[in-house]
Structures are given as structure tokens and as C-alpha cells.
Amino acid sequence: MANRLLPEWHPQDAIQLTWPSATSDWAPLLERIEATMENIVVAVARYQSVVISVPSTATRHHLRRRFAYLGVPAERLHLIVAPADDTWTRDHGPIGIERDGSPALLDYIFNGWGGKFEAERDNGLTQRLADAGIYACAAESRDVILEGGAIETDGEGTLLTTEACLLNPNRNPQLDREAVEAMLTADFGIERVLWLANGHLDGDDTDSHIDTLARFCDPTTIAYVRCDDEADPHYPALAAMEAELQTFRRANGEPYRLVPLPWPRPCFDPVDGHRLPATYANFVIINGAVLVPTYGDAADSRALVALGDAFPGRDIVPIDCTSVIRQHGSLHCLTMQLPRGSLATHT
Template sequence: MANRLFPEWHQQDAVQLTWPGADSDWAPMLSRIEATLERMVTAIARYQQVLISVADTATRERLAATFTQLGVPAQRLRLYVVPSDDSWARDHGPIGIERDGRLTLLDYRFTGWGGKFPAARDDALNRALADQGVFAAPLESQALVLEGGAIESDGEGTLLTTEACLLNQNRNPALDRAAIEARLGEDFGVTRVLWLAHGHLEGDDTDSHVDTLARFCDPQTIAYVRCDDPEDAHYAALSAMEDELKALRQADGSPYRLIPLPWPRPCFDPEDGHRLPATYANFLIINGAVLVPVYGDAADSTALAALATAFPERDLVPIDCHEVIRQHGSLHCLTMQLPKGSLAAAHLAGAASHDACNDADNDATADVQE
């Protein structure tokens, strides 16, 4: 069977989010992170559907009312009650591949980034959604531990990742580099794995996920974090990563077009003062737009200008992610794109859904489910 890992710019049905619950680590700042997520949902819904798993029926009903007030079309919103541990959908959401011309969703094991945090409910979340009839594409459970933020695909057989994550003994200790590459080739149809040996962000719990450091913008272009402050603790590692990226070659032997992203001023936790992982590389590509994390920093405009050169035909939508980095991730980490063909036609659940469905456009229908 011929497999292909979709790039993020492949046409999407929706973006998947996992709404934080009152029993999560977000509890002390729940209203503030909800405000950020509301801005994200409102922005995404201008372009495509948003699928949100929530902790309970009361939250589902509250969010349905909130987004109605915010002007989000009912046909662009899907709400499902599914328990979760945290909100990092990038790492517990399904990964879409093409297999012999048909979409399949792969459900890898999620262990809280190598057992750092509780993750049993997050690990079961995709199966719970599938059991509710959410997905049109088959969902296949995988024994491999793998997070979506750990891999970048160009859609043409090349995968970009980091040694610090995929070769970490806290994920798949029985597999060495050759075995990991073989598995990635089998699952994703990749013929080349590009490994970064350097690069990290203080405050990052993921063991250097590549989506915080370097990202494919198209098959020829990589945007990456560059530190220009020799006094910063990140300078040596990120300079070494930059040298690695300059040495990488495309399949035809040509160098990549590299787009450096600026280094914001250090952000620190207001309670204990530890450094937070602010990065402009954690952007999200959706249908017709790119959502870009910003931090109220002078470098925000520089980052937006740099990414505009990478995505000249897409809208750039800045999202303030000050609150997101308090829990050691950023915008991309909160999301998982679902490729076109992922979602089943919406189920009708009462008069409100039926009325919304009457107004739906051809590519999206209302869905309010438990």
C-alpha cells in the first residue's frame, strides 16, 4: 500500500481543539485561556469548521451560546462531550495520511510527552470521538508513541524532526534511529527523514518538538527560529540548528529557501519567574489563512512580515498567545488540522441543530453532539 503524510497546507475539513476543563492545569487561568481560544475559534471559523471536544454537557451548551453571540455560524462549529486531561490537540489528535488514494486517520499513543503528565484520557480521546460517529475516515490505533508536534511533512516524501524527541528513551525505547526511520517510512510513505540535532526552548515540556523550532511552509521553504542575542541562553543551540538547516538539501539536491523568524524578548512566568517558550514558529496553516502566535512584542510585526513572504496567497491572522505559553505551548500546539474527508456528515440532535442545518452551506453542517 502506498502511503503519504499530508502536509499542513493540504485542504482541510476542520481544526480540532480540546477545550480545557475546570480540573485541568488551566484552572487558575481558565477564563483567560478561554478568551484566547474564543479568538482562535472565531478566526478559524471564517475559513472552515472547528471541532471541539468539551468536558461536559454544560460546557457544550455554554460554548454553543457563546459562539452564537460571537457570530460564529452554527454550521462551522461541532461540539462533542469527551473527557480529556489537557488541551494540546496537536499531540493527541489524529494524523491524516493518504493510503492508496483514500484518507486514513492514524491514532498514535500519547503518553504525556514521555510520562511527564497524566494522559490516559487524552490518549483515548480520538477513539471516543470515533465512537460518536464523528469521523468519516477510518481511525486506526497505533502502538507507537508519537505526537503530531514532533513531525513536519512536505507532502512529497520528506519528514523533518528532532533527535531530542523521536530518539528520546522516554517514548519508544526499543527503537533506534534506523527502526524509527523504517516505521516512519512504513506509516507515512516518507523516503527521507531530516534530523535536527540542535535546538530547544526553555520551558518546553515536549523534548524539542520541531513545531516550536522549524516548519515547512511549502516543499521548498522552511521557516525557523533564529536567536540573534549572543547573551541569550538559547543562542548556541539555535545557531547550531541554523547551520544544520543551511546544510539540508531537498530531494533534488538544492538547498531549502530558509525564512528566519525573529527572537522575541524573553517571557517569564509571573508567579515563579521561569522562562516561557515564546516562539513564532508555532503558527497554524488552515484553508486560506495562517494563524500566527504573537506576544505583544516589537518582533511581532517582523514575524508577520517574514511569514507573509512564505504565504503570499493566505491571510495572516495574529493571535495573542501570552496566556497559552503559561502552560508551555503555543498556538499550533493547541490545534490539529483534519484533512478534507475526515468528518462524517453532521448528526441532527434536536430542533436547534435542524434549524442550523437548513442554513448550512454545501461543505459544512451544524453539529452539536454528546
């Protein structure tokens, strides 16, 4: 049976989210992150369904009323009680593939980005949702550690990732580069891997997830973070990353069209002053639109224009993520797409 890792622009049934809990690290910011999540749900529901795992029955009842008030069609909202440790669905959610023309979901081990955070409930969340009957196909357990934010694909056999994450001994210390590539070939039908050796964001807990740095927009286009401030500590690593991207070639030998994304002013945590990982690369592709994180910065408008050029024919929808980066992630990190045919009840 042939597997193919689906690109994010493949038709989707839904976006999956994990609602924040008052007992999580979001507690001091709960109202703010809930407001951001509401904005995401309202935006996505204009185009497709939304699946949300919620911490309690009371939360489910509250959100049904709240989203009805906000005009979200009931048939596009799927709420399942399944407690979690945190909200980063990109990394604990299922990864969609196509197998012999039909969708399938792969459920990888999530260990809190190398044991940095508690992740037991997050790791079991996909199976609990499968047991609840939300998926139209089985969630197939895999015995290796992998997060959705660590991988990007063109849908045509090429995978883009970072050495700092996929080769980190805090994930799969038994796997060297060759073994990682063999796993990617077996699970995803990958024919070649483009490894970035450079690039990082201060405040990022993920060991340089690719979705914070560089993203496929289509099989020929990569949007990436560019730092144009030579005084910024990020400048050397991101300049080296840009140079790497310029050497990458498509399978046919042609260079990629590279779309630089602007560099926002530094964002700092208001409590202890540490730098936060604001990045415009953390956009989300859905049916007919692209949701783009914004940070109340002058660079926001330039990012929206750049991604509008990269995604002709799609609506460009800004989502304020100033609260999201307080917990060291952004918009893409909160979401996981479910490919067409994988949702048991969908529109």
C-alpha cells in the same frame, strides 16, 4: 496500499481543538485561555469548520450559545462531549494521511511527553471522538508513541524532526534511529528524514518538538527560529540548528529557502519567574490563512511580515498567545487539522 503523510497546507475539513477544563492545570488561567480559544475558533470558522471536544454537556450548551453570539455559523461548529486531561490537541489528536487517494486518520499512543503528565484520557480521546461518529473514516490505532508536534513534512516524502524527541528513550525505547525511520516509512510513506541534532526552548516540555523550532511552509521553504541575541542562553543551540538547516537539501539536491523568524524578548512566568517558550514557529496553516502566535512584543510585527512573505496569497491572522505559553505551549500545539474528506459532517 501506499500511505502519504499530508502536509499542513493540504485542503482541510476542520481544525480540531480540546476545550480546557476547570479541573485541569488551566484552572488559574481558565478565563484567559478560554478567551484565547474563542479567538482561535472565530478566526478558523471564517475559513472552515471547527471540531471541539468539551468536558461536559453543560460546557457544550454554553459554547453553542457563546459562539452563536460571536457569529460563528452553527454548521461550522461541531461540539462533542469527551473529557480530556489537557488541551494539546496537536499531540493527542489524530494524524491525517492519504492512502490510495483517500484520507485516513492514525491514532498513536500519547504518554504525556514521556510520562511527564497524566495522559490517560488524552490518549483515549481520538477513539472516543471516532465512536461519536465525528470522523468520516476510522481512527486506526497504532502501537507506538508519536505526537503530531514532533513531525513536519513537505508532503513529498521528506520528514523533518529532532533527535531529542523521536530518539528519546521516554517515547519508544525499543526503537533505534533505523527502526524509527522504518516506522515513518511504513506509516507515512517517508522516503528520507532530516534530523536536527540541535535546538531547544527553555520551558518546553516536549523534548524539542519540531513545531517549536522549524516548519515547512511549502516543499521548498522552511521557516525557523533564529536567536540574534548572543547573550541569550538559547543562542549557541539555535545558531547550531541554523547551520544544520543550511546544510539540508531537497530531494533534488537544491538547498531550501530558509525564512528566519524573529526572536521575541524573554517571557517569564509571573508566579515563579521561569522562562516560557515563546516561538513564532508555532503558527497554524488553514485553508486560505495562517494563524500566527503573538506575545505583545515588538518582534510580533516582524514575524507577521516574515510569514506573510512565506505564505503569499494567504491571510495572516495574529492570535495573542501570552496566556497559552503559561502552560508551555503555543498556537500550533492547541490545534490539529483534519484533512479534506475526514470529517463526517463538514462544509
